[in-house]
Amino acid sequence: MAGFDGLPDKRWSLRGTTEEGDEAWVIRAISRKLYRCPSCHGDIEIGSEHVVVQYIFRLGGTEHHHWHRRCAEEGLIGELSQVQRVPASESSPSRLQDRGRYPSGRRRHR
Template sequence: MTRRARRRPTRGRDARGQNGRGRPVGAWLPDPVVVLRDGEWVVRPVTGAATAKVYRCPGCDHEINPGTAHLVVWPPERVEDRRHWHRPCWDRRCRAARLRSEGPG
């Protein structure tokens, strides 16, 4: 009797279709929330490949050009108030006003 060859899992996944962290591949994860003195802020990183428009950073008042990785920040429940920040500008703001961070752990 011949034996069947065992199929290898797809690259980057184990046999159960999960990534290396034990989460199902493609699982939705909540955006981290940063709590500052002036309230809570949802923070989402954006890759340079995903940007096609010019935005203005409220931290430095300079443009964020297409192809530049940056952060999109907004108050929870108010997505229409989202703003695009350079990462160093947002980090500087957080250092000045940080209380604590919450996010996926």
């Protein structure tokens, strides 16, 4: 994926679309507890920089996972379509939860 090296970072998150048509937001995070990366099944140590992948389903609802940045770059971001960078302020957990409350057809467009 060209053009997104080093992203997401503090200022920018990424948003793309999965094959199923769901939104996938990729957001920089610092871990506050031990997480297990769904890609390599390795630990993400407390206090380490990593990425949160937050899905917002077309039919409503959300789900998120913690990934190593490198695993997300190699195994996830490249499979998304329409990837664009979005200000990190738009990807706060509360905003994304809110966005997942309704099916995408009924979502307010911004």
